[in-house]
Amino acid sequence: MGFRGLSRGDLLVLVALLATAGTVDAAYLTGEWYAAAGASFCDVGSYFSCSRVRESPFSAVGGVPTALIGVIGFGLILAVSTSLFLGRSRIGRMDLNRGLAVLAGIGAVIGLGLSLIEVFVIQAVCLLCAAGFALDLGILGLALAIQRQAATEPQLGGS
Amino acid sequence: MKKCPVCGVSVKVENLEKHVRNQHPRAEIDASELLTETERELVDEAAVTRTAARPSLTKRGKLVIGIAAILLVVVLAVIIVNPFRAGLRPGQVAPDFSVVATDGSGVSLQGLRGKPVLLEFMDVDCPHCVNEAPVLVSLHSSYSTTVNFLSLDVNFIQPDDSVGKIDAFARNYRTNWTYALVDADLVSLYAITATPTIYILNASGVIVQVYTGETSFGTLSSALEQALRG
Numbered sequence: 001m002g003f004r005g006l007s008r009g010d011l012l013v014l015v016a017l018l019a020t021a022g023t024v025d026a027a028y029l030t031g032e033w034y035a036a037a038g039a040s041f042c043d044v045g046s047y048f049s050c051s052r053v054r055e056s057p058f059s060a061v062g063g064v065p066t067a068l069i070g071v072i073g074f075g076l077i078l079a080v081s082t083s084l085f086l087g088r089s090r091i092g093r094m095d096l097n098r099g100l101a102v103l104a105g106i107g108a109v110i111g112l113g114l115s116l117i118e119v120f121v122i123q124a125v126c127l128l129c130a131a132g133f134a135l136d137l138g139i140l141g142l143a144l145a146i147q148r149q150a151a152t153e154p155q156l157g158g159s
Numbered sequence: 160m161k162k163c164p165v166c167g168v169s170v171k172v173e174n175l176e177k178h179v180r181n182q183h184p185r186a187e188i189d190a191s192e193l194l195t196e197t198e199r200e201l202v203d204e205a206a207v208t209r210t211a212a213r214p215s216l217t218k219r220g221k222l223v224i225g226i227a228a229i230l231l232v233v234v235l236a237v238i239i240v241n242p243f244r245a246g247l248r249p250g251q252v253a254p255d256f257s258v259v260a261t262d263g264s265g266v267s268l269q270g271l272r273g274k275p276v277l278l279e280f281m282d283v284d285c286p287h288c289v290n291e292a293p294v295l296v297s298l299h300s301s302y303s304t305t306v307n308f309l310s311l312d313v314n315f316i317q318p319d320d321s322v323g324k325i326d327a328f329a330r331n332y333r334t335n336w337t338y339a340l341v342d343a344d345l346v347s348l349y350a351i352t353a354t355p356t357i358y359i360l361n362a363s364g365v366i367v368q369v370y371t372g373e374t375s376f377g378t379l380s381s382a383l384e385q386a387l388r389g
Contacts, residue, residue, distance in 0.1 A: 006219065006223065007215060009215050009220065010224065014223070025235060040290075041354060041373070042287055042316055042353060043352065044313055051353075084214075085213065127238045128238055
């Protein structure tokens with residue numbers, strides 16, 4: 001991966017930046033999902049249509065919008081990357097470097113699944129959902145690079 | 160870990176002073192005597208080490224972060240706000256078109272000039288168009304002599320609409336004006352993404368207002384009055 005010349009701090013800030021963007025993106029989609037309950041029109045949009053995706057049964061799990069799960073996921077990644085940047089490498093027994101990579105991996109898998117559902121089942125693509133998936137992949141790449149760096153550098157301080 | 164001299168609970172050395180201060184505010188204990196000199200040095204060293212463990216940013220990294228931040232803001236803003244959204248807006252002349260009405264007659268938008276037009280893009284299978292029908296019926300009863308009404312079925316929701324299905328809709332909801340079944344080209348020309356979408360045109364064919372979704376009688380009536388004034 002092309003992260004030469006970037007320090008661990010740079011990578012962590014980039015993760016936090018992408019996670020913040022992901023949180024904003026998912027929060028906007030969550031708001032739109034709840035607002036759509038009062039929609040007064042039928043969507044007849046094109047292939048790129050967030051409202052068609054939103055109106056599908058795959059936009060919620062047990063009444064909870066999947067976008068809200070995205071808010072929580074991106075929020076956790078933001079919290080972990082911030083903790084790492086502040087020098088904390090563990091919480092209890094949990095290694096935060098590995099935790100970051102695991103969270104990013106879970107996000108990427110969920111994002112991939114939802115993207116495939118959009119393309120092949122709903123047959124409509126929401127650009128904001130696609131942006132969220134792209135952010136997932138970016139975070140995953142950065143998290144793996146951070147973990148590789150952590151594995152080759154001595155641990156300093158933290159608790 | 161060290162035991163609190165007041166309650167006997169084991170507390171981390173670096174938290175002992177804070178523990179005594181918060182949990183035993185009335186205990187007459189000199190906080191400076193809680194830790195030995197060696198313990199105090201270790202606590203201070205650990206604090207310095209924790210701070211030193213914070214990763215630093217490189218010059219290149221700051222540049223990359225700055226560029227990434229700007230790109231993210233711009234991309235998200237464009238997707239959410241979508242300033243390049245296609246669609247006709249008030250003040251523009253509505254594009255002309257010709258369709259075949261359900262009664263077999265030809266209708267062109269240009270042919271309706273001379274009076275304002277209420278142009279509705281709808282779908283007989285759209286429940287919101289069904290809800291809107293009584294509103295339009297009320298409007299028609301008030302404005303039928305001064306305004307032309309034209310409803311175009313975009314045939315999207317269940318793409319099996321036909322002249323018979325549209326006639327049945329008109330009979331059910333008593334919408335006694337001209338209907339036509341249209342194709343994707345006209346839908347694309349007017350950038351229709353939702354039904355009902357209602358265009359209010361003045362007598363010269365200029366768009367006065369555009370409404371998406373169910374719209375109240377009052378709102379549409381005001382727009383028609385505005386169109387009638389020119």
